[in-house]
Amino acid sequence: MFRTCLKQVPINGGIEIRLLIDDKEFQAAGPAEAEKLLKQKGAFAIIVNGEPKDLSFIQSVPADSTVQGLTFESKEGKAIYRHSTAHILAHAVKELFPDAKFAIGPAIEEGFYYDFDVHQPFTPENLEAIEKRMLELIKKNTPFKRKEMSRAEALETFFRLGETYKVELLESMQDETVSTYEEGGFTDLCRGPHVPATGAIKAVKLLSVAGAYWRGDEKRKMLQRIYGTAFASGKDLKKYLELLEEIKKRDHRRLGRELDLFSINEEIGAGLILWHPNGAIIRKTIEDFWRDEHMKADYKLLYSPHMARLDLWKKSGHWDFYRENMYSPMEVEGMEYEIKPMNCPFHIAVYKTGLKSYRELPIRYAELGTVYRFERSGVLHGLMRVRGFTQDDAHIFAREDQIGEEIKKILDFTLFILNTFGFENYDIYLSTKPEKYVGTEENWKISTDALKAALDYKGLKYEIDPGEGVFYGPKIDIKVKDSLGRAWQCSTIQVDFNNPERFDVTYRGDDGKERQPIMIHRALMGSLERFFGILIEHYAGSFPLWLSPVQVDVLTIAERHIDFAREVACALRQEGVRAEENFENEKIGYKIRQSAMRKVPYSVIIGDKEVEDGGAALSLRKKSGEAIGPFTLSALIDLLKQEIKIRR
RNA sequence: GCCCAUGUAGCUCAGUCGGCAGAGCACAUCCUUGGUAAGGAUGAGGUCACCGGUUCGAUCCCGGUCAUGGGCUCCA
Numbered sequence: 001m002f003r004t005c006l007k008q009v010p011i012n013g014g015i016e017i018r019l020l021i022d023d024k025e026f027q028a029a030g031p032a033e034a035e036k037l038l039k040q041k042g043a044f045a046i047i048v049n050g051e052p053k054d055l056s057f058i059q060s061v062p063a064d065s066t067v068q069g070l071t072f073e074s075k076e077g078k079a080i081y082r083h084s085t086a087h088i089l090a091h092a093v094k095e096l097f098p099d100a101k102f103a104i105g106p107a108i109e110e111g112f113y114y115d116f117d118v119h120q121p122f123t124p125e126n127l128e129a130i131e132k133r134m135l136e137l138i139k140k141n142t143p144f145k146r147k148e149m150s151r152a153e154a155l156e157t158f159f160r161l162g163e164t165y166k167v168e169l170l171e172s173m174q175d176e177t178v179s180t181y182e183e184g185g186f187t188d189l190c191r192g193p194h195v196p197a198t199g200a201i202k203a204v205k206l207l208s209v210a211g212a213y214w215r216g217d218e219k220r221k222m223l224q225r226i227y228g229t230a231f232a233s234g235k236d237l238k239k240y241l242e243l244l245e246e247i248k249k250r251d252h253r254r255l256g257r258e259l260d261l262f263s264i265n266e267e268i269g270a271g272l273i274l275w276h277p278n279g280a281i282i283r284k285t286i287e288d289f290w291r292d293e294h295m296k297a298d299y300k301l302l303y304s305p306h307m308a309r310l311d312l313w314k315k316s317g318h319w320d321f322y323r324e325n326m327y328s329p330m331e332v333e334g335m336e337y338e339i340k341p342m343n344c345p346f347h348i349a350v351y352k353t354g355l356k357s358y359r360e361l362p363i364r365y366a367e368l369g370t371v372y373r374f375e376r377s378g379v380l381h382g383l384m385r386v387r388g389f390t391q392d393d394a395h396i397f398a399r400e401d402q403i404g405e406e407i408k409k410i411l412d413f414t415l416f417i418l419n420t421f422g423f424e425n426y427d428i429y430l431s432t433k434p435e436k437y438v439g440t441e442e443n444w445k446i447s448t449d450a451l452k453a454a455l456d457y458k459g460l461k462y463e464i465d466p467g468e469g470v471f472y473g474p475k476i477d478i479k480v481k482d483s484l485g486r487a488w489q490c491s492t493i494q495v496d497f498n499n500p501e502r503f504d505v506t507y508r509g510d511d512g513k514e515r516q517p518i519m520i521h522r523a524l525m526g527s528l529e530r531f532f533g534i535l536i537e538h539y540a541g542s543f544p545l546w547l548s549p550v551q552v553d554v555l556t557i558a559e560r561h562i563d564f565a566r567e568v569a570c571a572l573r574q575e576g577v578r579a580e581e582n583f584e585n586e587k588i589g590y591k592i593r594q595s596a597m598r599k600v601p602y603s604v605i606i607g608d609k610e611v612e613d614g615g616a617a618l619s620l621r622k623k624s625g626e627a628i629g630p631f632t633l634s635a636l637i638d639l640l641k642q643e644i645k646i647r648r
Numbered sequence: 649g650c651c652c653a654u655g656u657a658g659c660u661c662a663g664u665c666g667g668c669a670g671a672g673c674a675c676a677u678c679c680u681u682g683g684u685a686a687g688g689a690u691g692a693g694g695u696c697a698c699c700g701g702u703u704c705g706a707u708c709c710c711g712g713u714c715a716u717g718g719g720c721u722c723c724a
Contacts, residue, residue: 102724103724104723104724105724106722106723106724107722108721108722109722113722121651121652121653122652123652123653124653154724165724166724169723169724170724172723173724178724179724180724188724189724190724191724192724208718208719209652209653209718209719210651210652210718210719210720211650211651211652211718211719211720212651212719212720213650213651213720215723216720216721216722216723217720218649218650218720222650222651222652222720223651223720224651224652225651225719225720227718227719253716253717257658257659258659264715264716266697266714266715266716270714270715270716376649376650377649377715378649378650378651378719378720379649379720380716381717555684557681557682557683558681558682558683559681560681585680585681586682586686586687587680587681587682587683587686587687588682588683588684589682589683589684589685589686589687590682590685590686590687591684591685592684592685593684593685593686594685594686595685596685597685603684605683605684607683608683609683619684621684625684625685627684
């Protein structure tokens with residue numbers, strides 16, 4: 001991380017500037033020298049008193065201001081750099097497509113985009129041409145010039161240019177004064193700041209083109225959005241493009257096919273998953289682990305049906321608040337039934353089958369419950385966004401005085417489960433009251449505070465997500481960071497004081513009176529389908545031993561080794577190790593390659609040597625190619641069982 | 649749902665400017681019995697997503713449907 005700090009200190013009537021660069025001090029005799037130094041250090045913009053400004057603003061920095069130089073290393077610097085690149089993109093488009101109208105072109109997390117209104121959608125060839133023109137504009141190194149004007153003046157200017165989108169933007173603005181930036185004859189409405197000149201941009205790549213609604217509103221015009229990215233050096237850009245390649249290689253849809261894990265079948269329907277044997281065994285392993293741990297944590301397991309009467313969903317409020325994600329009801333003997341989008345009403349029904357005492361609480365019901373939700377066809381995506389999926393759901397009924405403790409337990413439990421799957425970094429969000437909600441203000445406050453308190457107690461860092469809570473209560477969401485650093489939303493912990501009320505859920509208090517428990521909904525992995533997809537990408541299909549569909553391949557050198565090899569494979573299977581046989585009429589090198597391609601963690605090779613000594617000295621070949629051993633058969637079994645047990 | 653692109657063998661992809669469709673891998677059979685990431689030969693496999701139109705003739709051109717992919721949150 002590189003940052004430059006400088007402070008103006010008036011001395012002897014003149015101005016001397018003190019530069020702090022990486023905690024080292026530099027002296028500058030005036031703004032001109034300061035600017036030079038900043039440029040030398042790679043700064044292309046500054047922050048003055050917290051406000052981002054053009055580098056040239058250094059000339060007019062008021063005395064006693066704190067000034068920070070921005071380079072590509074900082075988040076703000078990246079955004080400015082890429083925003084400038086977006087303007088160069090717009091300029092290039094203007095030159096090649098003079099009729100194009102300009103919408104917006106912000107920097108985004110990994111790059112930038114610009115939305116255009118053009119008669120013909122851009123083609124990949126167009127993109128190449130535009131990128132080429134951008135490089136030419138960069139080479140010219142023309143300066144970005146800032147100009148300030150009244151909003152009325154800007155409105156007139158852009159109206160005259162026929163820039164209807166800019167006019168609309170200006171109309172929706174409050175500011176009296178606005179700014180434009182001009183570079184090489186191309187002017188764009190922009191708050192800035194920008195890099196000093198186009199030549200500051202060292203590496204650009206246009207990535208894709210897609211449709212995007214004006215202002216994200218599907219009722220408005222579909223514009224053409226060009227995505228691109230920019231980096232401080234060609235080397236960094238190359239690294240980023242390699243990361244994109246790596247992401248492509250890990251794509252769970254591709255690995256799912258290659259490793260024969262799952263498929264989606266057009267005839268069956270979009271967004272519905274077929275788990276193949278290799279995927280199913282992974283799911284079984286995950287489910288077994290999940291159930292065992294829930295039993296240890298004093299949860300009770302449930303099973304519930306896939307559909308229920310529509311009245312139930314009306315009572316639960318789902319029909320009012322969640323209908324757009326539910327399928328149309330089906331008629332059964334004149335009564336309407338609905339395929340379930342959630343499991344909660346069933347768990348409540350189980351709770352209500354008997355009178356509950358305060359002594360019994362908290363009651364924790366857990367279910368791997370399969371639900372169906374309507375997702376628009378355009379948003380479906382492999383295992384990540386589907387229409388039928390299994391939630392690792394649980395509902396906890398607790399007394400008010402137990403909520404804090406219970407949330408802490410859930411947090412611990414969640415992190416333990418996620419950790420087991422190799423996720424060690426998380427982004428945690430606390431979502432507060434949304435626009436559409438039920439329940440009282442007071443209830444919302446109590447439960448939001450309880451969630452907050454639990455997070456603080458655990459010392460977990462989190463961000464507040466205002467208005468993102470569910471209609472029935474606030475929630476904690478946990479996003480896991482995968483091995484490529486990407487964040488995936490999995491776990492959710494939601495407080496609910498709505499359903500107990502609606503369903504009249506009660507328990508008998510210590511004073512003999514009826515009281516209402518508070519319900520907590522929670523899912524750790526979220527959806528098994530999606531979690532599986534995340535795991536595939538996280539491990540790049542190379543699962544740890546405990547999850548691997550095939551744990552050991554037993555390979556033979558020649559036909560005469562088959563009988564003994566079969567004994568070895570059987571012995572492994574008897575001990576619960578997933579061992580497969582490859583006795584094909586192929587050379588050993590070929591069989592090893594087959595195992596490696598299928599990402600089987602271990603191979604055992606059986607030849608004359610092994611048959612002769614009766615398996616007293618077996619070597620294991622790891623999928624990396626490394627050989628370990630020799631082991632006796634029983635030592636090998638112990639080794640594998642141990643590694644499976646520790647889930648590594 | 650909307651915009652754009654794509655849909656050819658199990659997989660990855662050629663190809664036909666309209667004339668009965670091709671490769672590599674995978675699969676099958678045979679030869680080879682080979683010690684740590686691809687031995688050889690032969691063969692089978694396709695209603696060119698589906699429906700309709702134009703045409704003497706459509707996998708190719710046109711229209712529709714379905715599916716898949718990129719996006720539709722990041723505010724001058």
